[in-house]
Amino acid sequence: MTIPHKAGALATVDEAEDYARKSGAVNTVVVDGEKLIGFNTDGPGLLRALREEFYADLRDLRVMLLGAGGGAGRAIAVQCALESCERLVLVNRTFEKASSLAQELSPYFRSDRLVGPAERLEAIPHQERALREQLAKTDLVINATSIGMKRTDPALIPAGLLTPNLMVYDTVYATGKTRLIEDAEAAGARAVNGLSMLLHQGALSFEIWFGRAAPLEVMRAALKAAN
Numbered sequence: 634m635t636i637p638h639k640a641g642a643l644a645t646v647d648e649a650e651d652y653a654r655k656s657g658a659v660n661t662v663v664v665d666g667e668k669l670i671g672f673n674t675d676g677p678g679l680l681r682a683l684r685e686e687f688y689a690d691l692r693d694l695r696v697m698l699l700g701a702g703g704g705a706g707r708a709i710a711v712q713c714a715l716e717s718c719e720r721l722v723l724v725n726r727t728f729e730k731a732s733s734l735a736q737e738l739s740p741y742f743r744s745d746r747l748v749g750p751a752e753r754l755e756a757i758p759h760q761e762r763a764l765r766e767q768l769a770k771t772d773l774v775i776n777a778t779s780i781g782m783k784r785t786d787p788a789l790i791p792a793g794l795l796t797p798n799l800m801v802y803d804t805v806y807a808t809g810k811t812r813l814i815e816d817a818e819a820a821g822a823r824a825v826n827g828l829s830m831l832l833h834q835g836a837l838s839f840e841i842w843f844g845r846a847a848p849l850e851v852m853r854a855a856l857k858a859a860n
Contacts, residue, residue, distance in 0.1 A: 639673070639704065646671035652715070656708035661838040672841055675705055676712025678834025679775075679802075685833075686825045687800050689773070694800075695720035697771045699759070699789055700778030702730035705804060709777050710734055714741035722767045723756045731756035761791055768794050774817075776803040781811030789813050797821030806831050808860050832856055 639658035643649060646659060649671040653659050659671035683689050696713055700706040701723035713721045721742070725731035735756040742754040751770050757763040768774075768790075780786045782805055790813065795801070801817040801824035810818075810826070817824035836847035 656711045661841055674834040674837035675708040677837055678830050681833035682829035686829055691716040691718045694718055694772045697722045697774045699724045699776045701725045706777035714738040720753050724759050726759045728758040765794055773800045781805040782807045792816040795820035
């Protein structure tokens with residue numbers, strides 16, 4: 634489990650790739666002589682997972698990101714910005730954290746690209762009224778919080794707000810379905826958990842370490858057996 638340690642790992646390496654520095658976290662370390670070089674495969678792993686699960690690319694989507702205060706949420710937000718996704722809405726219980734990240738990422742969303750009257754980048758509090766307004770302008774919902782790892786966790790989005798047109802990607806990869814996935818499927822939406830992201834970020838780490846293609850199907854089978 635790397636959840637509490639990725640940011641700390643960035644501080645311990647001698648060098649870090651650009652994406653790792655922007656995301657503020659490291660989950661892969663390479664020993665190069667006397668140096669430790671840090672990488673982050675969260676965002677690129679998500680890209681591969683979305684293509685596999687939904688046959689979709691971030692650059693074409695209007696994204697709502699739950700848990701944009703730091704950790705995996707920040708890494709995913711940075712990847713969305715680098716991909717220049719059609720629209721990004723950052724949601725966090727501590728609104729100030731989402732707002733601060735939005736300000737940091739705003740240069741990536743300054744363009745002549747036309748997407749209608751809505752702003753391409755917004756930060757909102759994790760409140761039902763704000764969620765309701767933004768979900769009408771959303772294609773993909775990503776949960777980057779740890780909520781859903783326990784069956785007693787509260788609902789991230791009121792079930793009545795979920796609609797069939799949505800894609801829902803829950804980065805939680807606990808055994809069984811999270812409440813978000815259950816509610817999304819009940820609403821007719823396509824929804825998957827984070828196993829595919831775990832698979833692909835691990836495969837990317839393998840490629841960084843060994844300089845060759847990862848044995849993806851062997852890794853996939855091992856993940857399925859463990860879950």
